[in-house]
Amino acid sequence: MTEDGSSEGEEPPSTFDLDVEAIIEEVNGRDAELVALQLPEGLKRRAHYLATRIEKATGAVVIVSADPCYGACDLLDDQLEPLGVDMVVHIGHTLLGDAPPRLPTVFVEAPSRLDVRPAVEAAVPLLPPGGTIGLLTTTQHRHAIKDAEAVLEEAGLRTAIGEGGRRLAFPGQVLGCDLSAARSVADSVDAFLLVGGGRFHGVGVALAFQRTVVVADVEMGTANRVDEERDRILRLRSAAIGRAKDARTFGILVESRPGQQRWALARSLRTMLQESGLQPVLVLMKDVGPDRLFSLGMDAYVNTACPRIAVDDQSAYPVPVLTPQEVRILLGKETWGDYRLDEIG
Numbered sequence: 001m002t003e004d005g006s007s008e009g010e011e012p013p014s015t016f017d018l019d020v021e022a023i024i025e026e027v028n029g030r031d032a033e034l035v036a037l038q039l040p041e042g043l044k045r046r047a048h049y050l051a052t053r054i055e056k057a058t059g060a061v062v063i064v065s066a067d068p069c070y071g072a073c074d075l076l077d078d079q080l081e082p083l084g085v086d087m088v089v090h091i092g093h094t095l096l097g098d099a100p101p102r103l104p105t106v107f108v109e110a111p112s113r114l115d116v117r118p119a120v121e122a123a124v125p126l127l128p129p130g131g132t133i134g135l136l137t138t139t140q141h142r143h144a145i146k147d148a149e150a151v152l153e154e155a156g157l158r159t160a161i162g163e164g165g166r167r168l169a170f171p172g173q174v175l176g177c178d179l180s181a182a183r184s185v186a187d188s189v190d191a192f193l194l195v196g197g198g199r200f201h202g203v204g205v206a207l208a209f210q211r212t213v214v215v216a217d218v219e220m221g222t223a224n225r226v227d228e229e230r231d232r233i234l235r236l237r238s239a240a241i242g243r244a245k246d247a248r249t250f251g252i253l254v255e256s257r258p259g260q261q262r263w264a265l266a267r268s269l270r271t272m273l274q275e276s277g278l279q280p281v282l283v284l285m286k287d288v289g290p291d292r293l294f295s296l297g298m299d300a301y302v303n304t305a306c307p308r309i310a311v312d313d314q315s316a317y318p319v320p321v322l323t324p325q326e327v328r329i330l331l332g333k334e335t336w337g338d339y340r341l342d343e344i345g
């Protein structure tokens with residue numbers, strides 16, 4: 001037996017489906033000899049099983065990426081090309097249309113096996129009676145959006161599912177860096193229901209659109225409004241801006257990966273800070289983290305990489321890490337009243 005309870009060669013237990021036969025077909029169809037496998041943290045324990053199944057069924061050699069993978073922005077083209085990798089199997093995320101991979105890449109979704117209905121039923125009493133509800137979800141639950149819609153309609157609610165921009169792969173999708181599907185229906189809904197869990201997405205929607213937002217946590221089978229979490233995050237962000245008022249030296253963090261790279265924005269922030277008499281430098285970084293910022297020793301940082309970094313982990317950073325909009329608020333170019341979370345899309 002292995003640590004996770006599976007026997008050698010057996011698939012480890014999981015609440016996510018993976019269509020292994022479809023992966024094998026793709027590898028065979030492309031005559032790939034060297035295949036890279038990239039999985040999010042929650043599925044990494046399936047790496048050994050998947051790699052050996054693919055190798056046995058196709059004759060290809062598989063190399064597994066053990067680096068963290070938080071989204072389809074985490075592409076490894078630069079590392080994999082020199083190895084001669086023929087194709088990449090990227091699991092659990094959908095293609096970002098504005099940041100396509102250079103290497104041939106198959107995006108394989110990992111749909112959750114959990115029933116969304118108990119969580120959506122728990123959400124109904126928290127939503128405005130008879131109202132129109134904007135339905136949002138993550139990749140893992142996209143197949144169940146119809147189930148969620150049916151529960152809401154049975155409860156006398158109307159639903160609206162928005163189309164997003166190029167970064168999104170399906171209607172109603174929400175990413176931590178892209179709320180465009182929510183934005184497309186925001187004017188016609190009374191509230192949003194986010195099916196899937198994840199406080200960050202819900203708070204982003206609540207701040208952007210001033211609507212009631214309920215998160216249906218499918219794993220727990222429960223539902224919660226995000227008001228308290230939104231207020232907590234606002235307090236933390238306001239404190240970070242306050243602490244940055246004494247900062248003179250700023251590092252503007254730029255990600256090297258195309259899906260998180262906002263070079264033009266970083267350059268314009270540098271100009272803006274210079275014009276305000278401050279001392280910014282551009283900092284290229286992969287996987288922004290507290291230790292590295294500590295080593296650089298600047299007074300404050302501005303994050304142009306994944307928007308979650310500044311907001312989710314601020315307490316772990318030794319100094320303020322601001323979003324681009326927070327810098328504009330700091331410099332008096334925008335007001336706190338228009339506060340919203342950062343987006344790339």
Ligand code: SF4
Pocket residue numbers: 070071072073074175176177178259260305306307308344
């Ligand atoms: S930039 Fe951040 S929120 Fe957007 S896909 Fe990447 S990891 Fe997710």
